[in-house]
Amino acid sequence: MKKYKWLVPTLYIIFLMLPIYWLINMSFKTTTEIINTYSLWPQKFTTENYVKIFTDSTWYMGYVNSITYTVFNTVISVAAALPAAYAFSRYKFLGDKHLFFWLLTNRMAPPAVFALPFFQFYSSVNLFDTHIAVALSHCLFNIPLAVWILEGFMSAVPKELDETAYVDGYSFGRFFFKIFVPTIAAGIGITMFFCFMFSWVELLLAKTLTATEAKPIAATMTRTASTSGYELGLLAAAGTLTIIPGAIVIYFVKDYIAKGFAMGRV
Amino acid sequence: MNKTINQKAWFFVIPVFVLVAFNAAIPLMTVVNYSFQETFGNNVFAWEGTRWFKQILLSERFHAALGRQIAFTFIILLIQIPLGIGIALTMPKKGWGVPVCLILMSMPLLIPWNVVGAMWNIFALPDIGFLGHSLNGLGFDYNFTQQPGDAWFTTILMDVWHWTSLVVLLSYAGLNSIQPAYYQAAEIDGASRWATFRYIELPKMKKVLTLAILLRFMDSFMIYTEPFVLTGGGPGNTTAFLSIDLVKMALGQFDLGPAAAMSLIYFFIVLLVCWVFYNLMMKNEAQS
Numbered sequence: 001m002k003k004y005k006w007l008v009p010t011l012y013i014i015f016l017m018l019p020i021y022w023l024i025n026m027s028f029k030t031t032t033e034i035i036n037t038y039s040l041w042p043q044k045f046t047t048e049n050y051v052k053i054f055t056d057s058t059w060y061m062g063y064v065n066s067i068t069y070t071v072f073n074t075v076i077s078v079a080a081a082l083p084a085a086y087a088f089s090r091y092k093f094l095g096d097k098h099l100f101f102w103l104l105t106n107r108m109a110p111p112a113v114f115a116l117p118f119f120q121f122y123s124s125v126n127l128f129d130t131h132i133a134v135a136l137s138h139c140l141f142n143i144p145l146a147v148w149i150l151e152g153f154m155s156a157v158p159k160e161l162d163e164t165a166y167v168d169g170y171s172f173g174r175f176f177f178k179i180f181v182p183t184i185a186a187g188i189g190i191t192m193f194f195c196f197m198f199s200w201v202e203l204l205l206a207k208t209l210t211a212t213e214a215k216p217i218a219a220t221m222t223r224t225a226s227t228s229g230y231e232l233g234l235l236a237a238a239g240t241l242t243i244i245p246g247a248i249v250i251y252f253v254k255d256y257i258a259k260g261f262a263m264g265r266v
Numbered sequence: 267m268n269k270t271i272n273q274k275a276w277f278f279v280i281p282v283f284v285l286v287a288f289n290a291a292i293p294l295m296t297v298v299n300y301s302f303q304e305t306f307g308n309n310v311f312a313w314e315g316t317r318w319f320k321q322i323l324l325s326e327r328f329h330a331a332l333g334r335q336i337a338f339t340f341i342i343l344l345i346q347i348p349l350g351i352g353i354a355l356t357m358p359k360k361g362w363g364v365p366v367c368l369i370l371m372s373m374p375l376l377i378p379w380n381v382v383g384a385m386w387n388i389f390a391l392p393d394i395g396f397l398g399h400s401l402n403g404l405g406f407d408y409n410f411t412q413q414p415g416d417a418w419f420t421t422i423l424m425d426v427w428h429w430t431s432l433v434v435l436l437s438y439a440g441l442n443s444i445q446p447a448y449y450q451a452a453e454i455d456g457a458s459r460w461a462t463f464r465y466i467e468l469p470k471m472k473k474v475l476t477l478a479i480l481l482r483f484m485d486s487f488m489i490y491t492e493p494f495v496l497t498g499g500g501p502g503n504t505t506a507f508l509s510i511d512l513v514k515m516a517l518g519q520f521d522l523g524p525a526a527a528m529s530l531i532y533f534f535i536v537l538l539v540c541w542v543f544y545n546l547m548m549k550n551e552a553q554s
Contacts, residue, residue: 099279
């Protein structure tokens with residue numbers, strides 16, 4: 001029994017990789033080949049789909065837009081969540097528990113509920129179709145998440161650290177940035193990873209809040225599909241490219257992931 | 267940790283409070299506003315009281331969408347939680363296998379949701395997709411764009427593919443936090459594999475599993491993009507879950523009143539279930 005234990009994760013990983021392989025397979029075929037023949041690997045290997053994406057600005061700008069608002073969102077979420085998480089982990093104050101649950105309820109709000117009011121709200125403040133609008137709207141679910149994860153990491157740091165620093169004559173600001181932030185660097189890394197992840201994969205709000213200037217890559221893909229028939233090869237190449245930023249980010253935080261989950265927060 | 271009482275801590279919370287309130291409270295008020303009124307365009311509104319709420323709560327369409335949603339969430343929880351635990355139990359604990367497993371298993375979590383839908387669409391197409399082609403080759407009459415049963419099968423398989431890794435990662439982290447001494451004690455007592463799992467591993471994973479169930483419940487209950495791209499809610503309305511139905515009503519038909527009422531009912535259901543879960547979770551935390 002023990003000897004065959006490795007089979008389970010191996011089979012699971014094969015199951016995970018199959019659709020991804022199929023997408024990559026398609027991305028190196030021409031659309032005609034995809035429609036007319038079924039084959040496990042490209043018969044007439046072509047990179048023209050990728051060339052098209054990297055030379056056509058409506059395509060590659062989609063990636064630039066997506067990455068821009070994702071980075072904005074990650075920075076805003078973490079910056080705002082740091083002091084709040086500190087307050088939740090160190091102090092009791094009026095309404096703290098209710099506030100914490102209220103924050104979490106926003107992680108539970110179905111984006112579909114907010115799509116229309118967001119559209120109207122951001123249009124009325126003239127932020128429609130800007131990166132900042134998407135970044136701000138994603139704060140709805142990323143800030144609660146960031147506060148939740150960071151609070152977990154901060155609570156694991158003993159309070160004596162704060163007290164010793166104050167005795168040593170550190171001001172709050174110096175203590176926070178010079179001592180506290182480096183102590184929970186791993187936690188901040190994990191938080192940024194999850195903020196990046198949830199902002200990167202979200203489409204409904206990003207699509208609703210943009211038209212042309214800040215249109216995410218994912219929306220470019222759906223619109224192309226509906227206007228010019230199914231250009232499957234191109235679609236597959238664009239899809240393959242959206243996997244890459246995520247894969248890079250995972251590679252950098254792989255050592256922290258298990259640790260972050262171990263905090264029991266995510 | 268014993269916390270000090272400090273009302274000034276509110277100042278630390280203000281940025282978060284403002285940002286989330288800006289995003290949540292204002293749009294939510296808009297929804298509440300619409301839910302009680304009839305709109306004629308050009309900002310002309312008429313008070314409708316609870317008419318939309320009654321209409322939604324009594325409508326067959328809402329009942330059907332809610333029924334599909336509950337069935338879907340129930341099925342995926344039933345598959346993903348045991349499967350996730352099983353995979354976590356068999357994952358390597360040290361060596362080169364750990365980063366390989368972690369990286370490869372996290373992959374589906376970082377793919378944009380519509381790409382997940384598009385990928386599964388291509389993968390499952392009966393004529394050119396690997397899954398569809400293979401199933402038909404094996405003699406099954408499979409076509410997810412035509413047959414409701416196949417559409418459900420594909421949607422569920424896609425969600426299992428997409429999210430089981432989250433349960434795996436959480437369970438794995440829970441398992442890793444168990445001290446080796448527990449296992450040694452179990453071995454000395456001659457505990458069976460099942461007993462070890464039931465009395466040592468499962469209780470230690472309770473916290474992360476509650477979290478996994480909570481997260482999977484919330485996210486599957488809100489699912490929109492993946493089934494929308496995969497099946498478009500079809501064939502017919504057979505895979506139109508709550509969010510898909512809601513967006514159709516709000517942005518497609520522009521029935522703002524009923525859509526707003528439906529949003530609030532929808533949100534309320536999610537909130538209620540999560541509140542119960544959250545309290546259970548906090549109770550567990552207080553005990554341990």
